Amino acid sequence: MKILVGVKRVVDYNVRIQVKADGSGVATDGVKMSMNPFDEIAVEEALRIKEAGKADEVIAVTIGPKVCQEQLRTALAMGADRAIHVETDDEIQPLTGARILKALADKEEPKIVLLGKQAIDDDNNQTAQMLGGLSHWPQATFASEVVIEGDTALVTREIDSGLETLSVDLPAVISVDLRLNEPRYVKLPNIMKAKRKPIETLTLADLNVEVAPSVTVLKTSAPAKREAGIKVESVEELVIILKEKGLIE
Amino acid sequence: MSKVLVIAEHDGNLLNGSTARAVACASQLGLAAVDVVVLASDGSAVAEQAAKLTGVSTVVLVQNPVNENAVAALLAPQIEALASDYSHVFAPSTTFGKDLMPRVAAHLGVPQISDIMRVESATVFDRPVYAGNAVITVEAPEGLVLGTVRTASYPAVTQDGAATIETREVSVTLPSHTRYEGLKTSGGGDRPDLQAAAKVVSGGRGVGSEENFSVIYGLADKLGAGVGASRAAVDAGFIPNDHQVGQTGKIIAPELYMAFGISGAIQHLAGIKDAGTIVAVNKDADAPIFEVADYGLVGDLFEVIEELEKAL
Ligand SMILES: Cc1cc2nc3c(=O)[nH]c(=O)nc-3n(C[C@H](O)[C@H](O)[C@H](O)COP(=O)(O)OP(=O)(O)OC[C@H]3O[C@@H](n4cnc5c(N)ncnc54)[C@H](O)[C@@H]3O)c2cc1C
Ligand SMILES: Nc1ncnc2c1ncn2[C@@H]1O[C@H](COP(=O)(O)O)[C@@H](O)[C@H]1O
Numbered sequence: 084m085k086i087l088v089g090v091k092r093v094v095d096y097n098v099r100i101q102v103k104a105d106g107s108g109v110a111t112d113g114v115k116m117s118m119n120p121f122d123e124i125a126v127e128e129a130l131r132i133k134e135a136g137k138a139d140e141v142i143a144v145t146i147g148p149k150v151c152q153e154q155l156r157t158a159l160a161m162g163a164d165r166a167i168h169v170e171t172d173d174e175i176q177p178l179t180g181a182r183i184l185k186a187l188a189d190k191e192e193p194k195i196v197l198l199g200k201q202a203i204d205d206d207n208n209q210t211a212q213m214l215g216g217l218s219h220w221p222q223a224t225f226a227s228e229v230v231i232e233g234d235t236a237l238v239t240r241e242i243d244s245g246l247e248t249l250s251v252d253l254p255a256v257i258s259v260d261l262r263l264n265e266p267r268y269v270k271l272p273n274i275m276k277a278k279r280k281p282i283e284t285l286t287l288a289d290l291n292v293e294v295a296p297s298v299t300v301l302k303t304s305a306p307a308k309r310e311a312g313i314k315v316e317s318v319e320e321l322v323i324i325l326k327e328k329g330l331i332e
Numbered sequence: 333m334s335k336v337l338v339i340a341e342h343d344g345n346l347l348n349g350s351t352a353r354a355v356a357c358a359s360q361l362g363l364a365a366v367d368v369v370v371l372a373s374d375g376s377a378v379a380e381q382a383a384k385l386t387g388v389s390t391v392v393l394v395q396n397p398v399n400e401n402a403v404a405a406l407l408a409p410q411i412e413a414l415a416s417d418y419s420h421v422f423a424p425s426t427t428f429g430k431d432l433m434p435r436v437a438a439h440l441g442v443p444q445i446s447d448i449m450r451v452e453s454a455t456v457f458d459r460p461v462y463a464g465n466a467v468i469t470v471e472a473p474e475g476l477v478l479g480t481v482r483t484a485s486y487p488a489v490t491q492d493g494a495a496t497i498e499t500r501e502v503s504v505t506l507p508s509h510t511r512y513e514g515l516k517t518s519g520g521g522d523r524p525d526l527q528a529a530a531k532v533v534s535g536g537r538g539v540g541s542e543e544n545f546s547v548i549y550g551l552a553d554k555l556g557a558g559v560g561a562s563r564a565a566v567d568a569g570f571i572p573n574d575h576q577v578g579q580t581g582k583i584i585a586p587e588l589y590m591a592f593g594i595s596g597a598i599q600h601l602a603g604i605k606d607a608g609t610i611v612a613v614n615k616d617a618d619a620p621i622f623e624v625a626d627y628g629l630v631g632d633l634f635e636v637i638e639e640l641e642k643a644l
Contacts, residue, residue, distance in 0.1 A: 099598065
C-alpha cells in the first residue's frame, strides 16, 4: 500500500511577515522558508504507518516552483521513499491543488493521502476536503490519532466540542492536526542519502489538469493594529482599572 | 434570484451560537433573502431556534436519520442539491464549517472563501492570512459564492425573527464509506462556551501542570469566564484540545481576555486580535504578549491570581 503526502513550501512559522507597501502581497525576498509544519506531521505519520508494517511506500508531493524541491528533499531525508514535484510558477489555489492531487492519486493509487489541516500561509484549510469531494473518498480532517486496521482507518479528530472518532474505508484523505505526533529530526547521513532518492517532475499538462475557477486577490493590507497598552504596577491597580471599565464587578 | 443559504451548526437539540454570527455576515450581503438550513435527524427544536434569528426568511429543515451526526461526506451531497436555489452558501468557520464547505465546493466545482471577516460587496470579501498578520481582499468568480464566516468578526444577530419553517426532502444517494463512532467532550461543566464567552481566562505553559490549572479554572469561575489555553498548555496535557486559542485553535472575541503564563507567539495572538481588553500576566517583562496587552502586569501568575481572588 502506498501513502501520498502533501508537502507545501511556506514562510517559516517564526517569521513576522511584512505586508508590502503597495498592497501587492507580503514580502518574501530573503525570508526563511520551510515545510508547512502540518505537512511535517503528515510526513511523520506516513513514516510511522510504514514502519508499523502497514504501508510499503511513502511518496511526498509538492506543487510549486523549482525551489520547492528543497522541501521535498527534507521529506526524503525524513524517510519518504520518493517524491513528485508538480512544477508551476503560478499561484495554485486549493481547488486546483486538489485537482492535481486527485490526478496523482488516480495515477499512483495510494490507499491514504495525508495532508496538513491548513497551510500556514494562506490559512485556507480546504485542500484535503476538496480532494475528498473530487475523489468521492471519505475524509477525516484534523486528525490527532490514526489507527489503520486492514481496509479501514479509525481517526480521532480535534473538533470544537472535543474529540470525535470516525471510521473510514480506504482509500481515504486524512488531514492532520498538531497533536498527531512529533516529527523526527532529520539526521545528517539521511540528508546525504536523500540526495540520491528520485524526484519525478511533472507539469499540470502532463497530468491533464486544468486550473479551476479561482478567486482574485485584489489587494493585501496590514491588519488593524492594536494600540500598545500600559503596564500596571500591582494587582490593586489592575482591579481598579477593570472595575472602572465595567469588565469585572 | 440572489439569496443566501446559511448552514446551521447544531448538536441535534441546540443551535450553536456560531450560526447567528454567520447569519449576521450573510445579512450584510444585501440579498433578497437569508435562509438557514438545518440538516438533522429530527431537528424541529433547532429549526425553531433558527427561525427566531433576526433577518432570516425561511428555515429549511432536512430530516434524515443519517444526519444524526454532522459527517461532512454525508452532508455535502445534500447541500449540493439545495445550493441550486441560491447565489451564496455560507457556514460558520468552526471545525464544522471548515470540514464541510470545501467538500461542497469541490462537488460544485467552485472555489471557497475561508474566514470571511468583512463583506465589501456580494462578491468581494476580506479574509485573514498568515495567522492574521495580513488581510487579503478577494473577489469570487462569476457564479455561486461559497464561504465560511470568521465568527469572531460578527456579533450574533438578535432573536426577534419569525421565519417560516419549511420541511424539504432531499433525495440524493449517500456514501456508506464514513461512519461516526462517537464524541468525547471534555466536559467543561457549566462554564461558558469559549467562543461565546464575554470573558475568557487563559493559561499557558507557565501554569506548569494539569493540577496547577485549577487556579485558572478557579479564577474563571469567580469571573463567570470561559477557559482558554495556548497550544503549549494543550500539548503538555494540562487541558483538553478544545480550549486551544489561536491560528489553529479557536478564534475568539471576548470583552475581556486574561492571559496567564502565555508568551504571546503570533499563532496565539491570531486568536485574540478582536478581544475588547487584553490583560497579560507574565514574569518576563519582555514577553511579546505585552506588545498587544492593554494592561500588562509583570509577576508570578500564581501570586497574582491569589491576590486577584482576594480582591474580587
Ligand atoms: C503550525 C503552528 C500552529 C500553532 N498554532 C497555535 C495556536 O493555535 N495557539 C497557540 O497558542 N499556539 C500555537 N502554536 C504554538 C506557538 O508558536 C507557541 O509555541 C505557543 O503559543 C507557546 O505557548 P505558551 O505561550 O504557553 O508557552 P511559552 O512560549 O513557553 O511561554 C510560557 C510563558 O510563561 C511565562 N511564565 C512561566 N512561568 C510563569 C509564572 N509562574 N508566572 C508568570 N509567567 C510565567 C514565561 O515567561 C513565558 O513567557 C502554533 C505553532 C505552530 C508551529
Ligand atoms: N502547493 C502545495 N503542494 C503540496 N501540498 C499542498 C499544496 N497546497 C496545499 N497542500 C496540502 O494541503 C494542505 C492544506 O492546505 P490549504 O488547503 O491551502 O490550507 C497542506 O497542509 C498541504 O498538505
